[in-house]
Amino acid sequence: MSSNRRNFIKKTAIGAVGVTLGSTTANAMTAKSYSKIIGANDRIHVAIQGLGRRYGAYIPAISHKKNNVELTYLCDVMKSQRDNAAKSISSKINYKVKLENDIRKIIDDKKVDAIYMATPDHWHAPGACMAMQAGKHVYLEKPCSHNPREGELLVAYQKKFNKVVQMGNQQRSATESQEIIKEIHNGVIGDVYKATAFYVSARGRVPKQIKATPPQGLDWDLFQGPAPRRAYTDNTWDYNWHWYGWDYGTAEMGNNATHELDIARWALGVTYPEHVSVDAGKYHFKDDGWEMYDTMEATFKFAGNKTIKWDGNSRAGYHKFGHKYGRGTIVSGSEGTAYIDRDGYKLFDQKGNIIKENLSSGKEAGTALGGGGDMSTLHSINFFDAIRGKAELTSPIDEGAISQILTHYGNIAYRIDDSFEIDENTGRIFNREAMKLWSRSYEPGWEIKDV
Numbered sequence: 001m002s003s004n005r006r007n008f009i010k011k012t013a014i015g016a017v018g019v020t021l022g023s024t025t026a027n028a029m030t031a032k033s034y035s036k037i038i039g040a041n042d043r044i045h046v047a048i049q050g051l052g053r054r055y056g057a058y059i060p061a062i063s064h065k066k067n068n069v070e071l072t073y074l075c076d077v078m079k080s081q082r083d084n085a086a087k088s089i090s091s092k093i094n095y096k097v098k099l100e101n102d103i104r105k106i107i108d109d110k111k112v113d114a115i116y117m118a119t120p121d122h123w124h125a126p127g128a129c130m131a132m133q134a135g136k137h138v139y140l141e142k143p144c145s146h147n148p149r150e151g152e153l154l155v156a157y158q159k160k161f162n163k164v165v166q167m168g169n170q171q172r173s174a175t176e177s178q179e180i181i182k183e184i185h186n187g188v189i190g191d192v193y194k195a196t197a198f199y200v201s202a203r204g205r206v207p208k209q210i211k212a213t214p215p216q217g218l219d220w221d222l223f224q225g226p227a228p229r230r231a232y233t234d235n236t237w238d239y240n241w242h243w244y245g246w247d248y249g250t251a252e253m254g255n256n257a258t259h260e261l262d263i264a265r266w267a268l269g270v271t272y273p274e275h276v277s278v279d280a281g282k283y284h285f286k287d288d289g290w291e292m293y294d295t296m297e298a299t300f301k302f303a304g305n306k307t308i309k310w311d312g313n314s315r316a317g318y319h320k321f322g323h324k325y326g327r328g329t330i331v332s333g334s335e336g337t338a339y340i341d342r343d344g345y346k347l348f349d350q351k352g353n354i355i356k357e358n359l360s361s362g363k364e365a366g367t368a369l370g371g372g373g374d375m376s377t378l379h380s381i382n383f384f385d386a387i388r389g390k391a392e393l394t395s396p397i398d399e400g401a402i403s404q405i406l407t408h409y410g411n412i413a414y415r416i417d418d419s420f421e422i423d424e425n426t427g428r429i430f431n432r433e434a435m436k437l438w439s440r441s442y443e444p445g446w447e448i449k450d451v
Helices: 003-022 024-028 031-035 059-063 079-089 103-107 121-133 148-161 175-185 220-224 251-268 374-387 397-416
Strands: 044-049 069-075 098-100 114-117 137-140 165-167 192-200 275-281 295-302 306-313 327-333 336-341 344-349 354-359
Touching (some): 044 103, 059 069, 059 374, 069 079, 079 098, 098 103, 103 114, 103 121, 114 121, 121 137, 121 148, 137 374, 148 397, 165 374, 175 251, 175 336, 175 354, 192 251, 251 295, 251 306, 251 327, 251 336, 251 397, 306 397
Parallel strands (some): 044 069, 044 114, 069 098, 114 137, 137 165, 192 306
Antiparallel strands (some): 275 295, 295 306, 327 336, 336 344, 344 354
16 A cells, blocks of 8 residues: 555544544444544455356455455456346445446556456456556466466566465365365375375256357457457357367366365475376267366376376266265375365374364355355455465465466366476476467467566
């Protein structure tokens, strides 16, 4: 916050107190007006970009008075999303929020301190970099990047502009996850050598793409943003962009593997792998509009004989690992095993006997669209505290980008139909065909510039 802004708020607050003590007009001041003055010099003004299935998870932290946060803008390229969000949150806050179509106008507003970015994947890194350059802190939903190069740029922008950038892999803020990871690092299951991350869902048929007029209220040009322009196809804008090629989405790896692979990497204490291989394909509803794999097994080999395995099943609902939510991470050590998910963790000895468990009393969705719950609230509070200099981020972008690149490796191996080796120090791939997918083509004028 600038000194001019802070002084202005301070003078305003002093003036208001003077009125309260010495004027009958002060008695007419509403509680709403007064609450916007108290602690105003510490208030964080935030905006939310993207009002689909995820934004509601941020509202509990934003609306809680003790966090001293004001939601200034709701932004979405679809008018109905803006209107529905405004209506939904009206019972949770006692002031009016501005509705905006174009995030660039919000980025230009000097009063905005931080932006939540919950857009389709192709918007994440370009939007975050624009925001950081304009002096905003960023809560960046997963996947933080659409491709590996964007991950490098995010880290470079964060260092250049020194902003707080929290990646939205919220399980890092779960106290149970923090507890068991610390125990694993302290040797509770001996020498860790493998982590198996998994995801199970039962997604149904996806309509085939058909050229159509964009839905009423949708700014299709702005939806595409950084992506090369093409004609609208029905029903791209409402979630199916995930599965309609690589213009906007990052398939299930970017959509969901991000979370569990992050826990796996955290537990094993590894950075970049040395080798990546995948076995993936589309095996369900073969005649529908889903254009990517719906099933993937990926293997990431790291130095020190450590391995992360990904077992992703988007459309086969059999829970082979037994958990009702269909997602989690199994960490194997020389003296035992730890099972970690959004419910907490269970610790097993070498014979398979459970020796300890710590299950969360909170609520955080598993495979339900949108997620949300206690971990998301903790993650947001940590973001606010880091902005105020009161805490370290639980998921800083330099860590998040490393976990995210694992998903990009998996997608790239699938797209070139080949395994490859990686420089464990830089993360770069020793495969020319793979490196052609290190970045992407951007709509002219939307490129992320080097800093």
